[in-house]
Amino acid sequence: MSTLTDEEPGKDAVVTGDQAPAGEVDSARADSSGGESGAGGAGGLWPALGSRSLDRELAKPLPQQFPGWRAGSHRFDGPGGTLVHAAVRDVMASYLGGPDVANDHGAFPASHESDAIVAGTCRRLRALFGARDGCFVFGQGMTTLTTTFVRSLTSTLGARDELVITELDHEADRAPWQALAAARGLTVREAPMSPSGLLPAEAVLDRISARTKWVAVTAASNALGTVPDLAAIIKGAHRAGARVFVDAVQAVAHQCIDIAALGCDAFVTAAYKWYGPHCGVLWISDEIADGAHLPEQVPSAGTLPPGQLSLGTTNFEAVLGTGVAAELLTRWDRDGIAVAEQQLTAQLLAGLDTIPEVRVLGPGPSPVRSPVVTFQIRGLPAERAAALLGQRGISVWHGTFYAGSAMRAVSRDNPEAVRAGIAAYTTQADVQILVDAVAALAAGRWESP
Template identity: 35%
Template sequence: MTTLDPSAVRRRFPALVAQPEVVHTCAPGGTQILDTALDAMRDAAVQANANQGGAFPASARVGALCDRAKDRFGQLLGSEPEGIVFGPNMTTLAFHLSHALDERLATGGQIACTRLDHDANVAPWLDLAERTGATVRWIDVTADGRLDLDTLADAVTPRTRLLTFPLASNALGTVVDPAPLVAAAREAGALTVMDAVHGAPHLPVDRRAMGVDVVFCSPYKFFGPHAGVMAADPELLASLTPDKVRPSPDTGPERWQTGTASFEAIAGATAAADYLLDEATLDRIGAHEHALAERFLTGLDERPDWTLHGPASAEGRTPTFAVTHRTVDPQRVAQVMAEHHVNVYAGHYYAVEPMRRLGLLDAGGAVRIGFVHYHGPADVDLVLAALDAVG
């Protein structure tokens, strides 16, 4: 395994080349787009500006583009190509899936959710429970922002029909081990849904090896365009009835894609998947990001006015950090940091449950600082300097 050279990596991202003075630590909300992803989107718009099913070359190219996309995302996510579904974003896909699960929950079963999740992996299941009369039980979070597995036994019972959880917290960076959750779900005969949106830029995802029924991710979080991907057990998808128009296919993943897909986005997303599979690779990314996390945590520990919310070690986390200042409001912190060319978000970032659990929801949330592999040690130091500028 060779190390990553941040300067070489940055040259692959036109937005970073165009704005060399800016530190984009807003990455958990969306990364910058890779050069080959941008090229693929343009090529698709020029050479494959058509729909599928036509007898002409552009339509054939669209079909080939989609077939390759399913194959590459199958490799990236450890799932069969026949279970890869594309959509506008993870949230839309999750709501779409939830509607297809009404019949399974109609007998008043139970749904287990975690208080570590982004709301895209909570709200669809709360709506499902409301429609079907199901009961929602919660897997809690500890004071240091990890799943409290002591609450798992109460949350998952023989009546549980669905268990949902994140691979990693988009707010706190906490990495979740799927194994105990999947084991509990299997014992109950429940389906499992994993939100890998935050985890996918940092961690390997293997749906089949993890034993998970459905995985969601969003390519715009790993250097591609705005889009969503659902990787599911093909047999599960075949057993469900999604909302669709009558002419849509009755079999295969396309029956889950409502309306015409954004083929440009699929092309760009596939180029991002190629990059993670063939070039940067997640093992090299992980080693590089671990060093960034250690450097940031060491620096933050030297600044007593700042509080870290979430795991205090670089182990078991992504390089995403929720921090608050002793006296300065998170929105003001974000503004000062922007004035120093460091981009961050402040608030709850749709992670309502973890922010409520940690007592931050009604206090303005926190400032989220997120590194990815195109950052280097100098970027960490610039972020720490911006924290010092807050006061």
Template identity: 35%
Template sequence: MVGLDLKKIRAQFPALDQEINGEPVIFFDGPGGTQVPDSVMKAMSDYLRVSNANAHGEFATSRRTDELIDSARLAMADFLGCSPDEIVFGANMTTLTFSLSRAIARELKPGDEIIVTQLDHYANVSPWLALEEQGVVIRTVNLNVEDCTLDLTDLKQKVNERTKLVAVGYASNAVGTINNVAEVVKIAHAVNALVFIDAVHYAPHGLIDVRELDCDFLTCSAYKFFGPHVGVLYGKRKHFSRLRPYKVKPAPKEIPACWETGTLNYEGLAGVVATIDYLADLGRQILPSVENRRTAIVTAMTAIANYERELCQHLITKLLQIPGLTFYGISAPQKFNWRTPTVAIRLREQTPYAVAKALGDRGIFTWHGNFYALGLTERLGIESSGGLLRIGLVHYNSIAEIDRLLTALLEIAALPTV
């Protein structure tokens, strides 16, 4: 099996052709939102040009929209490994999580417990914290400061017969740690607790199989894996059928439509279908004999993970050689299967803001701050001093881009501080 054709991949992303001061722009901002291939832009434009109409009408463009909704559910089902009627679309992951948490709250009583973690984006913390208003107890799992991994021993100690739900991230959007979510599911299900997984950061980096995980709910966002701004929620059919969402009357009663509020972003759904097809096409280029889209996606995501591991090892090995650099997260190569190529650092006597700006002025785009992973930056003791500098790689990045970043960081580290 051949690997990824980087030249062919990069040619599909027009944003990569931009320049600043005569130098190509480098997008290491993937965890905040990835760039989009031409095919996705075309699909969205084509929908608006020839199919733009609301759903469920008795005319041609409306029927095309109905067909599009079905196609989008099927595409995301292929991406996540589930059935189309277990896919719900929304504005974003945060909105979907708040909506679901409110519905789950109907079944909770004072004294029931929900578990969150210090490692998570607060979109998977705040919706559950809000349930404290009705007497639900929120417990927080600690992280291991030395490598920014989740303390599973602490999780096991906190799970008990009162635990009703465990909310956990598939991977940290701040430091790249991949959590052992399969083990979390087993621990939670042993006490009949539900498991809600935030896979927003993990989705562009590795294969997701919700059936194999046996999780109850999982969320992701298409704009984090080369698509438009559309949020996606997977839920087991039995849960979607039992729980009662808050809805405007009158509203569809059938699942999954009953979980979707208002009019969907139809042009966004067109982009979602094209995004999944882009990934499937990568798989077919690697293994032309694949028989269906799910198999092609499995092939593509496996190749992406392998390539990104090479990028990650090159980046981290060189970063650790820079004087005055502090590295946060997993740095041992033998543990790279448990991290995404998202790296968090600080330079001595340089704020993350100052470093991000200096890089941005050189056409190298990174992020600074806490990235809504507030529990992490507070636990590390760096929230008040500006948080982290985050370097996020995806499969359209290259070794040459990493080397240019490393050269720039060496220059910035040698600059006098004010």
């Protein structure tokens, strides 16, 4: 969010994100373009450097499109944050090294470039997510934006109202709702998972009543790879008069998301999980945005969305990089990459299945599963296993992945595990090296390099 300065006494609302002045807010929500400057500055990075960098990088084999990729390094840590695409790096570096670094909504050219960055990114996000209306809010990450959004609903909920969360979800899509319920005297109902790590739509719908106001659900589990039937959950929730908040942080890199087709009411993600920078993205429908209100927001932010929910000055370089990452996903062969990721996931699951000491947690091979594989090695703590694999250049995560309820649901007595994620830059050789290393660990044949 931009804040007003003493030199701007005539304005009573700040235009933030893809918001237009008060008289133009409807058209801004529908289009969000705001124009893109071709003056040779940051706005010009879109048609100029952005396109050139993408064209150049997309001609390379996928792993080579990532400057952080190294031969001999096997990166399975994508569920916690992927490598950054070269085009994202190039555009952000060019902006920060150029003459147009400035705050937005000023009357001078460099400030116009900042406006163009935000508008251009909003337009690319609309194309990527099929968001024909509503508004976007940018922030530090999913946790920050979810907490801010939930806080903005406080005045719309009363003591007889109910909320539904799920056992599958990340803590950041559970704790803010639970805190809101505690503060307002609401009832929270939790949808349980199956022992195999699935979240049947019926488990969520059974928790919805006529008093339910919001359902918070993930589009893909960051811990287990489980993909719920969002369409069925959203349809059932709306039938009961409830709204749906979707955590799509883990889904965007691996699934094509269509907000208009899903019909959700709010949607959050973070670009660093899909080859971009650390930047959170929150989409809110027009109806919900109009009722959202942060009592702590500064008066100069105005009362219109998304400015009402935007806290602090916009991180323009991160927003610019997010727009390039969104453009990247629209230009990749997403279907082809999804098939390749499914095949690599099946290869990993099949390989781990041949190791008697390994227990895989969560769903088995499936076309409706995210490429996240979580497992335990009998007799070897997860942290130790991850450290030993790291000695051989294999990057995996260990722990409960901020999804303790999900991990306890599938392994109550020992919820900690090792997590490996497949990304666009993962190869068959990477997967085989991981399987061989896990087999050596399990069999006690480990030799440190």
